[in-house]
Amino acid sequence: MSKVRIGIVGTGYIGNVHARIFAKDERADVSALFDIVGERAEKTARSVGGRVCISREELFENCDAVLVCTPNKTHPDIAAAAVSAGKHVFCEKPFAIGIDEAKGLLDVAERSGKVFQVGHNRRFAPAYVKLKELLSSDKVHSAHIKMNRGELLNPTWTGDTNITGGFLYETTIHLFDMMRFQFGEIAELAAYGSQHEYPELDEFSIIFKFHNGFHCTFASSSDASWHFPFERIEAFCHHRTIMTEEMERILDSQGIDPNFETHSFHMVEKEERWGYVQEDAAFIDSILDGNASPVTAFDGYKSVELVESVYRAIDSGERVQFD
Ligand SMILES: NC(=O)c1ccc[n+]([C@@H]2O[C@H](COP(=O)([O-])OP(=O)(O)OC[C@H]3O[C@@H](n4cnc5c(N)ncnc54)[C@H](O)[C@@H]3O)[C@@H](O)[C@H]2O)c1
Structure with a gap:
């Protein structure tokens, strides 16, 4: 299979941690970046490459897997939209805020047939x-x-x-x-x-x-x-x-x-000491092998x-x- 094209929504602190790691993984390609503060996505693109997108829809069109790296309350909306667009999703913790949002996203993730991983790196x-x-x-x-x-x-x-x-x-x-x-x-x-x-x-x-x-x-x-x-x-x-x-x-x-x-x-x-390198490698493993992720939507829901x-x-x- 060709490289897994990674799209990152939110290129702040943790978005850049993942961007640097995926840029070094020969099985992945950081292909698309979107941040509501456009300069942040441009800065990340200068260091690891990738197309700077002006909307998340443009980002979805230019990747196979979406990393949700925005502040907490935005996670369910962005992750559910990525699932609906047929993408594999890596969602930073917390999975969602509040039990209703968490149940809703769990349902969406479990019906997707794609890999869904939650960022419990530890x-x-x-x-x-x-x-x-x-x-x-x-x-x-x-x-x-x-x-x-x-x-x-x-x-x-x-x-x-x-x-x-x-x-x-x-x-x-x-x-x-x-x-x-x-x-x-x-x-x-x-x-x-x-x-x-x-x-x-x-x-x-x-x-x-x-x-x-x-x-x-x-x-x-x-x-x-x-x-x-x-x-x-x-x-x-x-x-x-x-x-x-x-x-x-x-x-x-x-x-x-x-x-x-x-x-x-x-x-x-x-x-690596904090587990970010290994969790990102596991996400690519799951996509390529067709296996469930090691930290599932259900784990995210339980937390x-x-x-x-x-x-x-x-x-x-x-x-x-x-x-
Ligand atoms: N797993 C970990 O160890 C770990 C560590 C740090 C942060 N996090 C989690 O990652 C998430 C981001 O944290 P951070 O420290 O990187 O924050 P940050 O403020 O450094 O970065 C967030 C970025 O998202 C952008 N953004 C905000 N809303 C957006 C939207 N709707 N669409 C696109 N971009 C948007 C902001 O402009 C900003 O650049 C948080 O949920 C946090 O809890 C996890």
């Missing part, structure tokens, strides 16, 4: 792949998870709930997806939230119980500084603690002595369901249960 990050491998060799009992941000100021729209859907749709949602990837399906959650720095709930403490008996605590703060590691999973097994430090390192302490082994990934280039359930639990003061 599933491909070597640190989290290694964590899954270590956990599969042991029985994990419980865990503590942290997913913080330093601010909601950059990009400016990250503090605007009309665009983000709420802080949990920002980085926190990545580790909601990660919990399903590492530990299985969630049966019940209880959540507390409060508001401090921004005009929305910006601090969260959540307890999750899983169908397999596993349980964990989860903390997420929007204004905790960017102190390392702002993202961490501490998993507790039989006389063993396995701790991640962002996507840089895993510390694995086994037995009853305070020793630990380190798995380090800091020498891996950032775009939105978790975000909405946490907000609902805080609002109602009740636990939320899942079938």
Whole structure:
């Protein structure tokens, strides 16, 4: 087959990350770019090539696969239009905002017969792949998870709930997806939230119980500084603690002595360390092999369901249960 022609809608930060990666993949060709700020698409075209389009319709006519890299609230509309145009779709996280939009897009994606992948890149990050491998060799009992941000100021729209859907749709949602990837399906959650720095709930403490008996605590703060590691999973097994430090390192302490082994990934280039290179390669693999993507529309839907359930639990003061 000839190269997969990639069209990118939204050539801001993450659109350019993907553009650079696909430009290096010999099975892909960055063929079309569209951004409502035309200069941004022109700048990207100067670095990786591709036709600068003046509408998304023009972009659809000039590609086989569409990457949706615009701010959160625009994802369902653009992704559904791309599916309707018969394109494979890679949709950045969050899959959608709100359960109705998520259900609508899930329905469209599942009926499309094309590849639909959601940008939960961390599933491909070597640190989290290694964590899954270590956990599969042991029985994990419980865990503590942290997913913080330093601010909601950059990009400016990250503090605007009309665009983000709420802080949990920002980085926190990545580790909601990660919990399903590492530990299985969630049966019940209880959540507390409060508001401090921004005009929305910006601090969260959540307890999750899983169908397999596993349980964990989860903390997420929007204004905790960017102190390392702002993202961490501490998993507790039989006389063993396995701790991640962002996507840089895993510390694995086994037995009853305070020793630990380190798995380090800091020498891996950032775009690979964060899993972007691997998720983009997997998207091309799925298109060429005709297989479902490794992060499906259903996975995207489930992460939105978790975000909405946490907000609902805080609002109602009740636990939320899942079938
Ligand atoms: N997976 C990750 O690790 C990761 C990292 C960063 C961002 N993201 C997600 O990617 C999306 C984009 O984030 P970003 O940081 O690149 O934002 P950004 O502000 O840097 O870029 C967004 C671009 O989209 C353009 N745009 C806005 N509305 C548009 C529309 N309707 N049609 C065409 N272009 C439009 C803007 O002009 C801008 O250039 C967000 O949903 C964010 O949550 C994911």
